[in-house]
Amino acid sequence: MNIEQKLSHKTIEAFQSLYGHTIDAIAFEKTNPIFVGDLTLVVFNFLKISKKKPEETATEIGNYLKANVAEVSDFNVIKGFLNIVIADSFWLNYFKDIYGKPFINHTLPENAPTVMVEYASPNTNKPLHLGHVRNILLGYSVSKILSAAGNKVVKTSVVNDRGIHICKSMIAWKKFGNGETPESSGMKGDHLVGKYYVAFDKHYKSEIESLKNKGIGEEEAKANAPLMKEAQDMLRKWEANDKDVRELWTIMNGWVYEGFAESYKTLGVDFDSTYYESNTYLLGKEIIDSGLAKGILKTREDKSIFIDLTSDGLDEKTLLRSDGTSVYMTQDLGTALLRNQEVNFEKMIYTVGNEQDYHFKVLFLILKKMGYAWADGLFHLSYGMVELPEGKMKSREGTVVDADDLMKVMIDTAAATTKELGKVEGLTEDEAAHLFQTIGLGALKYFMLKVDPKKKMLFNPAESIDFNGNTAPFIQFNYVRIQALLRKSIEGWNFEDQAIFTPNIPLLPKEKELIIKLYNFNATLSQAAAEFSPALIANYVYDLAKEFSQYYHETPILKEERKDLILFRLQLAKTIGIAIKSSIGLLGIEVPERM
RNA sequence: GAUCCCAUAGCUCAGCUGGAUAGAGCAACGGUUUUCUAAACCGUAGGCCUUUGGUUCGAAUCCAAAUGGGAUCACCA
Numbered sequence: 001m002n003i004e005q006k007l008s009h010k011t012i013e014a015f016q017s018l019y020g021h022t023i024d025a026i027a028f029e030k031t032n033p034i035f036v037g038d039l040t041l042v043v044f045n046f047l048k049i050s051k052k053k054p055e056e057t058a059t060e061i062g063n064y065l066k067a068n069v070a071e072v073s074d075f076n077v078i079k080g081f082l083n084i085v086i087a088d089s090f091w092l093n094y095f096k097d098i099y100g101k102p103f104i105n106h107t108l109p110e111n112a113p114t115v116m117v118e119y120a121s122p123n124t125n126k127p128l129h130l131g132h133v134r135n136i137l138l139g140y141s142v143s144k145i146l147s148a149a150g151n152k153v154v155k156t157s158v159v160n161d162r163g164i165h166i167c168k169s170m171i172a173w174k175k176f177g178n179g180e181t182p183e184s185s186g187m188k189g190d191h192l193v194g195k196y197y198v199a200f201d202k203h204y205k206s207e208i209e210s211l212k213n214k215g216i217g218e219e220e221a222k223a224n225a226p227l228m229k230e231a232q233d234m235l236r237k238w239e240a241n242d243k244d245v246r247e248l249w250t251i252m253n254g255w256v257y258e259g260f261a262e263s264y265k266t267l268g269v270d271f272d273s274t275y276y277e278s279n280t281y282l283l284g285k286e287i288i289d290s291g292l293a294k295g296i297l298k299t300r301e302d303k304s305i306f307i308d309l310t311s312d313g314l315d316e317k318t319l320l321r322s323d324g325t326s327v328y329m330t331q332d333l334g335t336a337l338l339r340n341q342e343v344n345f346e347k348m349i350y351t352v353g354n355e356q357d358y359h360f361k362v363l364f365l366i367l368k369k370m371g372y373a374w375a376d377g378l379f380h381l382s383y384g385m386v387e388l389p390e391g392k393m394k395s396r397e398g399t400v401v402d403a404d405d406l407m408k409v410m411i412d413t414a415a416a417t418t419k420e421l422g423k424v425e426g427l428t429e430d431e432a433a434h435l436f437q438t439i440g441l442g443a444l445k446y447f448m449l450k451v452d453p454k455k456k457m458l459f460n461p462a463e464s465i466d467f468n469g470n471t472a473p474f475i476q477f478n479y480v481r482i483q484a485l486l487r488k489s490i491e492g493w494n495f496e497d498q499a500i501f502t503p504n505i506p507l508l509p510k511e512k513e514l515i516i517k518l519y520n521f522n523a524t525l526s527q528a529a530a531e532f533s534p535a536l537i538a539n540y541v542y543d544l545a546k547e548f549s550q551y552y553h554e555t556p557i558l559k560e561e562r563k564d565l566i567l568f569r570l571q572l573a574k575t576i577g578i579a580i581k582s583s584i585g586l587l588g589i590e591v592p593e594r595m
Numbered sequence: 596g597a598u599c600c601c602a603u604a605g606c607u608c609a610g611c612u613g614g615a616u617a618g619a620g621c622a623a624c625g626g627u628u629u630u631c632u633a634a635a636c637c638g639u640a641g642g643c644c645u646u647u648g649g650u651u652c653g654a655a656u657c658c659a660a661a662u663g664g665g666a667u668c669a670c671c672a
Contacts, residue, residue, distance in 0.1 A: 032615060042614055044652060054652090080652085081615065123672085163672070277672090304670055313598075314668090321670040328672050357599060358667050384600080385665080421634065439634090451608065455601070456665070467634055469620040470608080477634050485631055539609065539619095546619085549635065558631045595634075 003071060003086060004028050007039060014064040021049045028084070036076055037083030038516070044080045054080035088507040091515045099571055103521055103582040104148045112152045116343055117143045119351035120157040120264075120271070124256040125165040126194035128263050128403035130386050130459060131353065134448050137588065138383055139351035140269040141449055141534035144586045146349075149529035154343050155272045158335065161253050162278040167234040169193050170248055171227060172200035182255050188404065190259025193252055203227055266407055268441065268588055275335060283334025284326055287370060288319055296369050307366055317362055332363050340374050347377040349532060354382040354454065381532050384456030386448075401459070407441060413465045414440035414473075423595060435592050439473050442589040446472035449587050450538035470542055472589055475580060478545040479591040481552065482577035489558060489570050505568055510551045514572060517544050518579055525586075534587055541583035548576050 008026040015023050023046070031037040043050075043058045050057040055077055062075035062082050073087035119139020122128055128136075140155070147153040173180070173196040182189040204227045211221035222228065237245040264270065288305060291297035297307050297319065305320040319330050326334075339348065350360060360380035367375035388401065415436040418424055424432050443465065450470065451457045467473040507515075520540070528536040557569040581591050 027612090029614085034616070040614090044614080047652090078615070160672070165672085300670095302670090306670090315597095318670050323670080325670085327670065331672090353666095354600065355666055359672095361599085382600085387665095417634075423632085423634085455608090458607070460607080466621070469634095471620085471634085473634055474620095477632095481632070481635085488631060535609090542609095542619085550637095552631080553627095553636045556631075560631095594632095 003090065004039065006071070007041075007065065007069065007084065010065055010069050011041065011061060013068070014061050015046070015049060018060055018064060019050050023049070031083050035078065035081075035083050036085065038086045039084045041082040041084070042080060043082055047080075058082035088512065089504070091512055091519075092505070092507065094519060095515050095572070095575070098518065099575060103579055104525075104586075105150075108147075108150060108152055112150055113346040114154065114343055115146050115151045115347040115349065116154045116156055116339060116345040117146065117349045117351065118156050118158060119143075120269075121160065121352070122157075122260065123160045123163075123165055124190075124193070124253050125169045125197045127188070127190040127259060130388075130401040130403065130406065133267070133403050133406065133444075134383060134386050134457070135351055135353070136264075136267060136269055137445050137448050138381065138453055138534065139349075141445075141537075141587050142349060142351070142381060142532050144588060145525065145528050145532075145534065145537065148582075148586060149525055151347075151529075154345070155270065156275065156339070157271045157273075158275045158277065158280070160277050162238065162249075162276075162281060164231055164235055165197070166249065166253070167231045167238065168200040168204075169197040170245075170252055171231050171234055172196035172203070173252065174248070176203075182258070188259045188262065189255025189257070190263070191402075191404070193256050193259075200227065200231070263403055263407075266437075266441070267403075268590075275339075277331070280335045280338065281331050282326065283338060284319070284330035284332075285334070287333045287337060288330065291319075291366075291370055294370070307369070309362065309365060312365060314358075314362060314365070317366070319366075329359070329363060329366075332359075333366060336363070336367060336378070337372075340372070345374065345377065347379065348374075349379050349381050351381045351383070354384055356380075357382055379532065381453065383453040386457055386459050388459055388461075401461075407444065409461070410444045410465060411436050411440035414443065414467070417467055418595070427594075435595060438590045438592050439467070439476065439595065442472035442476055442584075443467055445587055445589050446475070446538060446584075449534040450542070452535050453533060472584070473595075474549075475541055475545040475584055476589075476591050477595060478548050478552075479577055479580045479584075480593065480595045482548070482573045482580075483593050485557060485573055486570065486577075489566075505564055508555065510547065510555065511569075511572060514544075514547055514551060514576060517547060518575060521579060521583070528586075537583055537586050541580060541587075544576065544583070545580060548573070548580075 007028055011026045011028075012023050015021050026041065028039040028041055031040045041058070041061065043054055043061065047054060047057060050060070052060070058077040058080060059082075062077060062084070065072045065084060066075055071086050071090040072084055074085040076083050076085075117139055119142075120132065120136050122132055143153045143155050173193070176199055177196060180192065182192055185192060187195070204225055207225040207227055208218075208221045211225060212218065216224070234245055238249060288297060291307070292299070292305070297305055299305050300322075302322040303324070304318055304322040306316050306318045308316050310316065317329060318327060319333070320326055336348070339345065352360065357380065360378075360382075364375060364378050364380070367378065415432075418432075418436060418439065424435075427435065448457070448459075517540075524536055524540045528534065552573075555569070557573065558566060560566045560569065584591060
């Protein structure tokens with residue numbers, strides 16, 4: 001039982017004993033820093049029960065708690081606010097309990113619930129871009145958070161490897177590629193395929209123009225341009241399993257996968273499973289049949305099948321076209337069912353942009369209406385678009401901010417800044433490269449994850465590569481500073497061997513604050529897991545690092561004269577280091593040992 | 596036309612399960628180092644929390660409407 005629960009419990013007891021009234025729940029909140037105290041109870045709501053003035057009620061409760069709860073050392077009352085002071089010895093004992101223990105328990109209990117997290121979900125006709133980066137970082141971080149919170153997490157991805165888009169790249173490559181390969185060109189595979197996607201677009205547009213010059217209307221020109229005809233023809237051949245088309249498709253997708261793998265590796269993310277739409281696009285018929293049998297789905301006169309959601313405030317949604325082929329929704333229904341059969345998840349998180357809010361609302365509703373119990377565990381982790389400042393980064397037709405370019409810029413900037421600060425001395429080339437990557441990617445990841453997922457975010461290239469203030473490098477720097485402190489201390493004496501704890505040392509206000517921050521780790525983790533929000537972790541770890549930074553400046557540690565204080569401060573610093581590493585690790589960010 | 600999301604300092608964002616004087620970072624200005632590594636710390640300045648109404652002892656926070664911004668409403672994915 002934690003201290004809040006104990007206090008709540010005792011407060012309920014107090015109401016019973018003082019006023020003969022039973023209350024269900026009591027919530028303490030953090031005391032506003034401008035007042036003395038750690039936890040505060042607002043008593044306005046209970047005046048009807050006490051039938052006394054706010055001050056009087058608060059004082060009576062305060063007296064009861066002070067007398068009956070050992071940890072309560074004092075209290076004060078201001079208007080209807082009862083501020084409770086928790087004894088330093090409680091915090092010191094708490095610190096003693098957690099010292100040397102990991103913040104995150106990596107061994108899961110037998111009965112840990114299984115959660116599937118989907119993210120990335122790229123198309124195979126072009127490289128990853130800025131939008132994918134936010135998606136991937138969010139999904140990966142949520143996976144880590146859920147895992148740390150005691151779930152068995154299965155990271156998964158759906159690859160959109162079929163359709164007109166990849167046929168466009170294939171056609172363009174056949175016509176203009178002259179057999180170019182990643183090996184022959186030295187280009188990353190996904191970029192090579194993307195290049196032909198852009199080439200298709202360019203030639204397609206000029207075809208449209210020339211048709212329009214012949215007096216053909218825009219719509220007709222778009223539909224009848226020879227290149228588009230060829231792409232559509234290729235898609236039909238693909239669906240008919242044409243040997244040549246399938247072969248080229250396999251080769252070009254293979255290039256893209258190699259490219260993606262490299263990007264994922266640099267980004268430091270991975271997956272436990274991958275679903276390919278070429279395998280799943282026909283799924284969902286099973287659900288359709290069962291839905292028809294249950295009378296949930298209906299057939300129109302033209303044989304198309306739909307579900308009527310108008311009573312739920314939504315529209316009619318078609319699930320099978322009149323020619324019997326399936327649509328996006330059908331495929332998602334089928335994939336959800338397949339995944340549930342395969343991994344038997346309790347929760348399934350879809351990391352997909354908010355432009356698909358409606359799609360997922362409908363998807364989940366249909367599955368619920370179909371009676372699948374697991375449909376209640378489905379969640380759309382919806383995130384806002386990444387916007388760019390106007391006029392920037394739009395120079396190249398057909399490309400937005402490329403993920404690989406972006407990572408390179410971040411790493412290069414980290415290298416330049418590190419060198420400028422003269423911090424590369426004594427590092428081997430490999431060590432330096434790893435450091436630049438840790439800092440550069442850390443900055444990028446933190447920049448994207450510190451913002452509430454559902455909000456759209458502005459990506460300003462100039463500001464995002466800032467390494468000062470509320471950034472990952474600042475947090476990493478504080479971790480590094482702690483490590484330096486620990487290294488220095490070992491030269492003089494081994495504090496580890498003297499882990500004798502003195503619970504009656506004087507605790508500085510900042511030290512108490514830091515211990516409370518450590519104490520809050522578990523609550524923050526639970527909340528982040530419940531809300532699927534890496535931003536909460538980002539805020540937590542920044543606060544912790546900032547508090548430590550202030551503490552470090554105002555408090556001597558190794559220069560302190562009392563040995564027991566040196567010991568305690570080193571132990572505190574060490575524990576904060578572990579907390580920083582654990583927390584920021586939940587964002588997929590590493591910490592260097594030196595920087 | 597309908598539905599959904601967003602609106603807090605010049606900029607980027609916290610705070611939103613109602614509480615006491617709304618917080619950070621960046622940018623601006625001024626300080627701190629013969630060092631437990633300054634990618635740091637301290638200070639100054641900067642706010643009608645979009646507007647209007649409602650609920651409440653109490654509203655940035657909850658409700659309603661308005662305004663502004665974004666998204667969605669295919670037998671596309």
